[in-house]
Amino acid sequence: MSEVRTRFAPAPTGNLHVGGxxxxxxxxxxxxYEGGEFVLRIEDTDELRSTEQSLRAIYDGLRWLGIDWDExxxxxxPYAPYxxxxxxxxxxxxxxxxxxxxxAYRCFCTPEELEERREIMRARGEPPRYDGKCLELGxxxxxxxxxxxxxYCVRFHVKESGTTxxxxxVRGEVSFDNSLMGDFVIRKTSGxxxxxxxxxxxxxxxxxxxxxxxxxxxxxxPSHVQLMEALGFERPQFAHLPLIMGTDxxxxxxxxxxxxxxxxxxxxxxxxxxxxFLALIGWSxxxxxxxxxxxxxxxxxxxxGVSKSPGVFDLEKATxxxxxxxKQADPEYLADLLEPILREEGLIEEDLSAERxxxxxxxxDLMKERTRLLRDFVTWGRYYFTNDFPYDNRAxxxxxxxxxxxxxxxxxxxxxxxxxxWDVDGIERVIRGxxxxxxxxxxxxxxxxxxxxxxxxxxxxxxHLMELVPQRDVVARLxxxxxxxRAGKMEPIPEQDEQ
RNA sequence: GGCCCCAUAGUCUAACGGCUAGGACUCCGCUCUUUCAAGGCGGCGGUACGGGUUCGAUUCCCGUUGGGGCUACCA
Numbered sequence: 245m246s247e248v249r250t251r252f253a254p255a256p257t258g259n260l261h262v263g264g265x266x267x268x269x270x271x272x273x274x275x276x277y278e279g280g281e282f283v284l285r286i287e288d289t290d291e292l293r294s295t296e297q298s299l300r301a302i303y304d305g306l307r308w309l310g311i312d313w314d315e316x317x318x319x320x321x322p323y324a325p326y327x328x329x330x331x332x333x334x335x336x337x338x339x340x341x342x343x344x345x346x347x348a349y350r351c352f353c354t355p356e357e358l359e360e361r362r363e364i365m366r367a368r369g370e371p372p373r374y375d376g377k378c379l380e381l382g383x384x385x386x387x388x389x390x391x392x393x394x395x396y397c398v399r400f401h402v403k404e405s406g407t408t409x410x411x412x413x414v415r416g417e418v419s420f421d422n423s424l425m426g427d428f429v430i431r432k433t434s435g436x437x438x439x440x441x442x443x444x445x446x447x448x449x450x451x452x453x454x455x456x457x458x459x460x461x462x463x464x465x466p467s468h469v470q471l472m473e474a475l476g477f478e479r480p481q482f483a484h485l486p487l488i489m490g491t492d493x494x495x496x497x498x499x500x501x502x503x504x505x506x507x508x509x510x511x512x513x514x515x516x517x518x519x520x521f522l523a524l525i526g527w528s529x530x531x532x533x534x535x536x537x538x539x540x541x542x543x544x545x546x547x548x549g550v551s552k553s554p555g556v557f558d559l560e561k562a563t564x565x566x567x568x569x570x571k572q573a574d575p576e577y578l579a580d581l582l583e584p585i586l587r588e589e590g591l592i593e594e595d596l597s598a599e600r601x602x603x604x605x606x607x608x609d610l611m612k613e614r615t616r617l618l619r620d621f622v623t624w625g626r627y628y629f630t631n632d633f634p635y636d637n638r639a640x641x642x643x644x645x646x647x648x649x650x651x652x653x654x655x656x657x658x659x660x661x662x663x664x665x666w667d668v669d670g671i672e673r674v675i676r677g678x679x680x681x682x683x684x685x686x687x688x689x690x691x692x693x694x695x696x697x698x699x700x701x702x703x704x705x706x707x708h709l710m711e712l713v714p715q716r717d718v719v720a721r722l723x724x725x726x727x728x729x730r731a732g733k734m735e736p737i738p739e740q741d742e743q
Numbered sequence: 744g745g746c747c748c749c750a751u752a753g754u755c756u757a758a759c760g761g762c763u764a765g766g767a768c769u770c771c772g773c774u775c776u777u778u779c780a781a782g783g784c785g786g787c788g789g790u791a792c793g794g795g796u797u798c799g800a801u802u803c804c805c806g807u808u809g810g811g812g813c814u815a816c817c818a
Contacts (some may be wrong), residue, residue: 255818290817324745355816362815371745372814391793397816415748424746427744432816440816463747463813486749493810522753524767525788528756532766551749551756554811561768571781614781624780702779 248280254288256298259504260305263488263496267521271456271487272311273545283450284316286327289436306503309519323450328442338445339398339430347474350396351378351455352389359427373426374546399430408466413547420466428467437568438493444461444468448477456483476549483547485528487554496557512618517569535568537732567616575609589622591629607712610704631717637736639695644734649692650726656693657722665716672707697723
């Protein structure tokens with residue numbers, strides 16, 4: 245009775261989007277914090293838009309974030325099945341009960357008629373709700389229409405007066421005027437139940453204790469409550485979460501670009517960072533802590549900490565947070581995540597030898613301090629993997645096009661070519677030695693060398709980075725840059741962004 | 744239009760009537776360093792507005808404004 249059971253009940257239409265993931269995360273965290281159960285239920289009562297592919301995307305997305313479910317379509321459970329299209333008889337039964345009790349009735353109005361009448365109501369400035377036409381149907385007319393085989397849907401007859409009060413754990417008491425509600429459809433002409441009927445029946449049958457969902461459902465809740473009352477169900481607790489909005493302050497949707505959770509995996513987000521970031525939209529642990537691992541999230545999550553106002557999905561902050569996670573991450577782990585990405589870019593071979601793998605881990609360890617997304621490894625870190633990298637304009641302007649540079653690069657190439665031990669100390673000795681012999685500061689050699697070897701003016705410690713690039717390649721890069729410089733081919737590229 | 748929700752810097756948030764409204768992202772400056780997109784230090788910037796209640800309002804009440812959600816045989 246006091247057991248907490250929450251659920252995430254997505255419609256398998258399209259990808260798991262960020263908003264859905266946010267809702268799922270909160271419902272899951274609450275269940276975990278309370279030591280209760282978390283159920284995954286698939287609401288595919290939209291027969292036309294539901295797809296198998298979408299179902300897989302939901303599984304993938306949730307798993308990626310580290311959200312697991314105690315009961316669900318794939319794992320089963322005591323209240324199976326967990327896919328609504330497989331529970332049709334259950335809904336039918338409840339619809340019949342409402343029909344028998346006179347709380348629901350068959351409606352023969354066609355969509356066209358409905359639309360027409362709604363239009364009229366709108367024109368008159370009235371709320372465009374169902375006018376109750378078929379409620380007035382006499383038994384005889386009903387039988388005739390039925391006998392004619394006229395298609396119908398079933399509508400729930402809402403209370404005509406009074407108010408319905410919803411007790412919400414996030415928002416407090418919210419009341420709705422019953423006279424403003426229209427009789428809504430609970431069984432479509434197709435025979436499928438609508439969301440409103442199915443959600444109410446399933447939450448009851450599956451003994452969901454806390455209905456945690458996004459705020460867009462708050463307005464539907466009085467309808468659900470009336471359905472529960474008519475069916476004699478006990479009310480669950482409700483908690484309506486703030487919506488996630490795009491930067492234009494409307495509900496995050498396809499229009500905003502990347503709303504598919506898994507797109508962020510593609511972009512190089514770590515799941516723990518995305519999870520942490522999502523948790524921070526509309527919730528706060530109440531302290532200044534912002535970087536919270538899974539266990540900390542579970543330990544500190546409460547509904548009291550959930551805010552009422554919607555939050556904007558701030559990609560900048562998500563990226564920063566990801567960078568923080570990257571810094572702290574185990575290089576072996578990051579290398580695992582990076583391998584497929586690098587392979588896809590053609591930057592590493594299919595099978596990594598133990599030695600190559602070790603090298604990759606070293607590259608990751610050196611770079612992770614200053615990356616924010618895994619993808620940064622293939623852009624900023626491209627020079628570790630291939631000699632085919634661009635020279636950015638800063639490198640060109642500051643060093644590579646300068647007159648004295650080519651000669652120095654060649655001298656450095658000559659000395660490095662014969663270096664016996666290709667390691668940090670050896671490399672540093674050669675570079676500083678050349679600077680000494682030239683009577684210039686070390687920086688005057690270091691900077692051009694970095695520009696020639698990486699194409700950039702910034703990056704990790706030069707000596708450490710060079711150690712990870714084959715000696716032969718470094719020498720070749722130095723000579724190539726010298727040659728291009730002399731040929732006047734190191735001028736800044738106009739169309740390239742210079743900052 | 745109707746109903747419902749919301750309102751602390753550009754963004755995410757803390758403060759649940761009582762210190763100079765705290766933290767984070769972004770931006771800017773300084774600093775360390777061979778470089779910075781990393782580190783360290785610092786700075787700009789906020790209680791939407793108007794009324795109440797109160798000794799005292801970010802906080803409570805009302806209104807205004809603004810934003811959002813719902814208004815489907817989608818969920």
